[in-house]
């Protein structure tokens with residue numbers, strides 16, 4: 398039976414081992430891809446996200462140990478290691494937004510072409526929705542420039558244009574921590590260690606250690622002494638009931654601003670198109686709800702989820718033998734969570750849902766915060782747009798041919814004037 402590892406001591410060392418293994422794998426891959434003579438001059442940065450933010454909240458000392466273990470490994474690699482740090486939720490949101498807009502080309506167009514607004518349709522930036530295991534981010538340029546909450550507002554100057562961006566990172570609202578929060582809430586009134594859970598398929602069973610469940614800062618507040626050391630989760634596969642339980646995670650009771658998402662957090666009216674990536678994409682892609690040309694409407698996404706959650710676990714398992722059991726068993730929860738977060742949490746409607754595009758890659762690059770982080774650290778995005786636009790290859794060739802013709806013409810003219818004055822005179826007379 399699959400047991401999700403929580404951040405108990407065993408969970409941490411397991412997590413460190415996993416991280417170390419993936420880092421080793423990453424480094425080996427990078428050494429294959431980057432030509433050997435460029436290893437030393439290739440900068441390497443490491444940014445850690447919400448999992449490490451949580452670990453740092455829970456035990457700063459362990460978090461620092463993990464970072465320094467990773468640093469040592471990277472320092473001994475052939476690359477030019479520049480440092481490892483835990484990035485803030487705001488940075489994670491901002492870098493995700495920078496990545497997708499950089500890859501979609503939204504910055505450059507809205508830079509210099511803005512001088513010609515009548516000649517070209519101005520392309521707006523696209524909002525970014527990022528779902529991780531431990532946190533989720535929403536970032537976009539709202540219609541109203543003045544923000545009601547300074548902690549949610551960022552200012553960028555990119556390619557000569559200013560952007561006032563709204564961002565918020567919800568720690569604990571990544572899909573793994575959200576599942577933990579749901580489980581501890583379900584446990585509050587439980588008398589036995591057996592929990593019937595509508596977010597898992599019928600026939601699915603999982604044992605969860607109570608100690609691990611409460612070990613996260615996201616669930617610590619719900620801690621209670623229970624007579625049983627393990628929670629025995631038994632699936633009942635019911636989308637509607639699952640959604641009801643999930644929606645309890647979003648506290649909509651009070652809002653100190655004109656508008657909020659949930660938990661009293663400011664959210665300006667949603668504006669424009671959104672790219673939803675990372676786990677938003679992994680889950681919606683598995684459920685066939687991410688079609689890039691025309692993403693499924695909200696109503697059909699809900700019917701798909703109803704149908705998927707109601708399928709018995711034996712049938713689902715047989716249908717997808719190649720999918721990791723941890724992911725497969727949680728797609729019912731994750732898909733329902735995504736719909737609830739976007740609809741109830743952020744307030745996407747039937748209409749605005751159509752503005753969301755679920756993105757895995759843009760071109761050949763992953764949609765996610767990492768490219769934006771690199772672009773920022775390596776100063777790849779200038780604040781000001783250079784006045785000269787770089788020439789395309791065709792433009793360059795054309796300009797060279799033209800200047801060669803002018804040069805030949807000038808030489809011929811000079812030759813006529815200084816060497817054969819009669820040819821000119823002949824022409825004139």
Ligand SMILES: Nc1ncnc2c1ncn2[C@@H]1O[C@H](COP(=O)(O)OP(=O)(O)O)[C@@H](O)[C@H]1O
Nearest residue numbers: 446447528529530531532573675676679680724
């Ligand atoms: N194919 C997949 N199906 C479902 N979930 C996935 C898949 N691949 C990765 N995940 C999960 O998606 C989440 C996002 O991962 P990641 O982008 O690494 O975010 P973070 O570092 O913030 O947890 C993680 O919980 C990860 O386990």
